[in-house]
Amino acid sequence: MELIALLILLPLIAALFILFSHSNILQYLVTSTVFLVSSLSIHLFAFPIPSITFVFSSSLETILVIFDVLLLLFFMYQGHLFRHRLVFGLALLQLLLYLLVEANLGSGDGFSLLMDRLSVMMSLIINVVGGIIVIYAIAYMKDEMISPFKKRLFIAYLLIFLSVMNMIVMANSLLLFFFLFEMTTLASYLLIAFRNDELSRTNALRALWMNQIGGVVILMGTLLAVTQFDTVYFDVLMSHSGGYLLFAIALFSMAALVKGAAMPFDGWLLGAMVAPTPVSAMLHSATMVKIAPFMILKFAPVLAGTLLGGVISISGILVFVAAAYTALSKEVFKEILGYSTIALLGLIMSLAAIGTEDSIQLAMVLIVFHALSKALLFLAAGVLEKVHHVKSIEAMKGLVQYAPKSVFFIIFGFMTLTLPPFGLFMGKLFALQAVSENLMHSPWQIIVLLGIIIGGVLLTLLYFKVVSALLSKESDLQVAQSETLLLGFSIPLLLLSVLIILASLWLFKTHSALPMSYLLVPLLLLLVIPLSYRMLEGFDRTTEYHCGEKETFDSALFYFDMSASLVRAMYWVFGLLFVGIALAGVLS
Amino acid sequence: MSFFKRFRKKSPWILHYNAGSCNGCDIEILATLAPKYDLERFGVINTGNPKQSDIFLVTGPVTYRSRERLVKLYTQMPEPKVVIAVGSCTTTGGVFRGMYNVEDGIDQYIPVDVYVPGCASSPQLIIDGVVKALEILENKNQEIEKPFKLFGGIRQVGTKTSRRDMAKKVEPNRSDDDQS
Amino acid sequence: MIKAMMQAFTNLFKPVHTVKYPFEEDVVLPKDYRGLIEYSEDDCIFCDKCEKACPPKSIVFYQHPDGSKEYKYNAWLCIYCGECVRACPKPGEALWQSEKKPLSATKEQDVNNEWFVWQRAAAESRENHAAMKKAAKEKKRQEKES
Amino acid sequence: MSALMTLLAPILGGFVYGFERVLRARMQRRQGPPMLQPFYDMFKLMEKRTIIIHALHVVLGVLHFFLLWVTVGAIFFGWNLLYVIFLHLFSLIVLVMAGYSVRSVYSHLGANRELLAMVAYEPVLLLVAVGFFLQSGSFEITAILQDSSHLMQMPLLFIALLMIIPIKVKKSPFDVVEAHQEIVGGVEVEYSGIFYEFLYMARFLEYLFIYSFVFLFGGDSSILGGFLVLIVFFLINLVDNATARVRTADMMKIVYFGAISISVINLVWMVI
């Protein structure tokens, strides 16, 4: 119990301190906070205790209502301020729905917070990965051209956000969940608009209205729960069966899809990439968007074997393929990462919605490794952006020559996303196995299987297209000055890399039937052969073959653009699928 | 190493460059690769890539524009290598000897090991030349072979040997110093 | 495509087109193959017509001071057009085109740069000889005059 | 036995390649090189002076070869088939990285085509593996080989596999990766001497890799497996001699609309 409170309150208190303290002690404060919360969640994870619950007192409930209304009013104000009708309208709709829910609220009792294995795991990710990102953010913000207070504000935002995230994964009350969901919306709105220019503003508003759709469907689901089942608690809701239960779940799942930026809502996550890199890393790849698969995972026991589960699974896997393909036409590094995030979230949701034991396990594994790898990639991308001032992959050509260390981290990140023996690869491997095993009794999963395979190779194509840009370097006769990486950058990167390797080893040891030699042989090769690097000093260096011509080759990459009509068709399909989820909920 | 030496002549890979010939010899080279003469009997592959070739088959007197390419390709070939000049214009300039845009034979720029006569050299002559070249190839060592004139030398950068400048054109008056 | 595959298959059982040159000399050169230019000094009348007719100047006569001429022929410069034979007043005796194929030269033979030297030497010898003759003529004339 | 096979894998592949060169020459009514030609080439490459562009390029190329060797070894040792396919993917990715790491246009184009080809055949390989799984209930190669022949149950998957073999062994109509007349060998263009040898031998290993998939269709009867391999080997060479190279886009279309769809049909048929 106290542990939960600590997890939630510690970051909040630290944030307050930071706001009103001197900048000098900033890093110590943050580091110690992060260390504390991380060790807390590790402790929780390592020593499982039966689920912890917590009941809000009525005063707390009242405060919650007030906050909720204030929040929605703030959104309305923002909509009004920037003359954005959609934002305004959606906020108004939510306010009305919210009031309706409050009016119909029954008297059923339940736990407001509930911490089960899933929540523990999520909070572990949030605290460890998120914590590392916060530490990184200190170094990142150091030479930003803003006032010290604003810098501290930024860090404080991130810490508050940690606390919010910790709470959301434990939320059991639908109303609390809605509030926190809207809080994350607010957080991404504020942080995307942090640089406060035209582009950030439009993107922030877009993120706002798209996320509010999620809010609307959650409220509709809550209304359904309140009216049909007379409860606002997840656990109670899910113990019911029949009736409109699946419709409510379908509505919640739609919210998950919105949060996970599944197509057709991919616009907001892409827009979010204008935010400072730690924000992108924190909100839009490593932690916040994880709410989406988290929600599906929460409903997985109910979804398993239903039509609704099938539809969600299929739309998830289609998102996987479509996002992977769309990313192939993108040029900005962070956008590519964003799309690959969308794709992988789609995969995770798809696996979660299948709802067998294996696939749920897998989804969780994938969440962990995705968070780690994506955080690593985003942070490394931040370094490139900050230190080397490159954003587009076109500008990154041959960067390995000038920034070998950061490039190493990026390549390592991509390798962990695709190749054996790293976790994400293992996840895909097991996913294939799991789906193949299911194939016998549910043949429709062949679509999922095909999706995993094709999306997987497309993502590989994508990643190594990017790597190619980084790698294309000139002959190594020119001696480039060695790159010095700031400690504030290199420590988070290193930490993440080590974590990935450790987690992979752990995964391999515990979760797979494969013998250890499978892992060791390629690893050994990976370690030994690069040692011969030094031995190559004496060989003659020469120029590349260009048909005997003098000119040097300026490498450019390949982009696989979809035609406009195809894109339109794709969005239509996904839009219909999105509606189809609700329909499937009604039908089943 | 001497064990492997004998295999050189069993797998000569060819790079063909036309340095301004009338392409009479070039089509004959093509004909030697075709079924009737089938150079692949000797293990020949027409690689088209200097870095993987052992035999440099050049046709044509060197024209002004092609000489830099000629030298560049030559320097990109790893030793041991042999150069075969195919056709009379390649060996000595032939009928083009003395024309204003022609450099009277490729041995003005790169060391030539075998001179194949004929205008145009028939496939038999080309095969003879290749066979002769194989004997020469067997007795060569790995020493770097340099082009003759107008081009720079080899540079040491740290512990690395750079061949990049070998094909770089230098000013005529400085060429003597740089070769040493 | 099926037909081509069938053809490839049947090709396996057909004899190969390849001739085993140079292991077996069964590439029969046709009659009147335009091979090496051959020369017989005994029959030559040193009219220099072949030298003049040769497009690439691969036949050069070196003028010895004693009046005799030395025939020099570069098989690697020759384009085997046969123009010299057609120009020759005694074709087939002094100069003829044989059916032998020319041989390839090696680096040691230095067929290119040596020929530059030769050409220059031959041209010089001509000039010298002409000058000598002229001088002799002049001398004779002077002698006559005197 | 498996260890010995693994150790001798490049030599075994060399024989296959050598035989294929002779076969191809005969199909074109040429005499062709001697059978041992690949080994002559290997030995020759060993003592060429080595010229490199930069060290990273070389290291990645060598890594490719050894990873591929491990992959082939993994097949001989009867590892998990999915894992084998992913190991193979790993080795190719390393090759692609090598191809991109030099500023050479043909190397880049080759690496790019290598990636595209991978996108084409990887799904088919995985689907074939899934087919085996449905048959024998396990992804372990040893288990797959204990079943009776799989040919009857998965004929379409076999055909799909046949369609992608030309991509792997770089034969017409799908030899876009190498495409000598267009991109001068693609990825391997900047390698020379002993480092080229690694790539040259990697080609032998590719032969073993892909033909062992054919062998798996034989199931517990190794005679049937060997027979299948022979037939397929022959067929692939016949097709090579009867077709021109298609464009990369066409290749993708053919593989996706042809091979993958028939594999899916076969899988559905097996499931139902």
Place this chain on the structure above:
Amino acid sequence: MKKVVNIPLGSQHISLLEPIRFQFTTENEKIIEVGADVGFVHRGIEKACSETFEWKKVGYVVARVCGLCAITHSLSYTLAVERLLGYEANERIKYLRMLMVELDRIHSHMLCLAHVSENAGFEAMFMQIMADRELVMDIQEAISGNRVQFDYIAIGGVNRDVTPELVNMIHKNLDELRPKIDDLMERFSNNWSLSLKYKGVGVLTLDEAYIYNALGPLARASGLKTDVRAESSDFPYEDVGYEMIFESSGDIYARNMVRLREIINSITMCENIIDNLPTGEIIEKVKGKPEGEVVVRVEAPRGELFYLVKGSRKNFLDRVRIKTPTFSAIPAMMEVFKGSEYADAPAILASFDPCMSCTAK
């Protein structure tokens, strides 16, 4: 969001026999812009023809402009000089010259077809065509004594006569060749992979052919009916069974078909020529020195070859102007490249059958 890649093709490239350099600007391998450098083979023959070599020798020099169409070069030059000298060859000489030119056309077209298949990645076809081509090469070697540079045509006639054994051999080889060409025609039209590679690729439309003055098989494949054999009265082509061959689609396939059908037509013509060989001297003495200005057009395998010779009664000519077929084909070629894939570029290039040594002289 597309970026461009510059892909060089040449000057040394395995798909090229001769040095020519293309710089393709491509988007995802799709060519959007082409730059070409054609001057690698420039040797300065035009200058040498009027300054270094006497007019009698020039025939051998211009033959070395190009090895593939050497015979047409020496023929055009000889015709020009003969006209300047006021000499007209007898029928036998004309027939023999025609025979050689047509044989040369057969071997050149076959080489081009072989090269097109090679560049399309069809090695077996390349080998097959090259093997069949040896039949023609044998005839040429037997007639002229050399496989490539024939040096057959001299001023005032031809250097060698055709003997009865040769006539038999020509008949035998051509009879053997004809069914093979028919077979090739069938394979070029029916092979699945070749039609993917050839049909609709590298299209030169009729309008483009007019605008860019395309000529030879290239123009005829687009439906532009031009052939110097029909447009000049130097040789009695109509008597030996010449017919103009053209297609309309203008793609690689059409060019191949034009070449194949021209080979058949040439075989017919060769057979007619040796069957109806008139009697007469094969070489006649020509007196005098060239004077005046004259132009000659001859249909080389690649199209129209044009010579302008000006002389003024001296040992050296005033001007020899050579304009070769490929020279005209290059602007059309550059146009065709745009919009096609880089993967098709070598095949398109080969289908134009460019001859750089002709172009740059």
Place this chain on the structure above:
Amino acid sequence: MPIRKVEIRLEDMLDELTTFYDAKVWHFLTVNGIDLGDGKIELQWIFSKYGVKDETVLFSAVTAYETKVPSVVSLIPSATLSEREIVDMFGVEIEGAAKGLYLDEDSLTMPLRCSL
């Protein structure tokens, strides 16, 4: 082959050719130059007719080397290479025709001029 030689002045060349040239009737052969000595050059534009026997027309204009020659590329797109060739070989100046088709900087310039 009889040729029809039309003598024109260089200034009128473009107009003459514009009225004369029809892409579907006339086939452009080449631009030719002949050195006449004394710093004079004769430029020739040569055409032949499609489908008609022995019909060749030669437009000839005599000019000094220094005169700037108008380009016919706008009229006949395929004349680019011919014009560049003339520029290289004679060192005349033609609008829009770049040097360096055949010759590099270090090779002989203007090889076909008599004085050289």
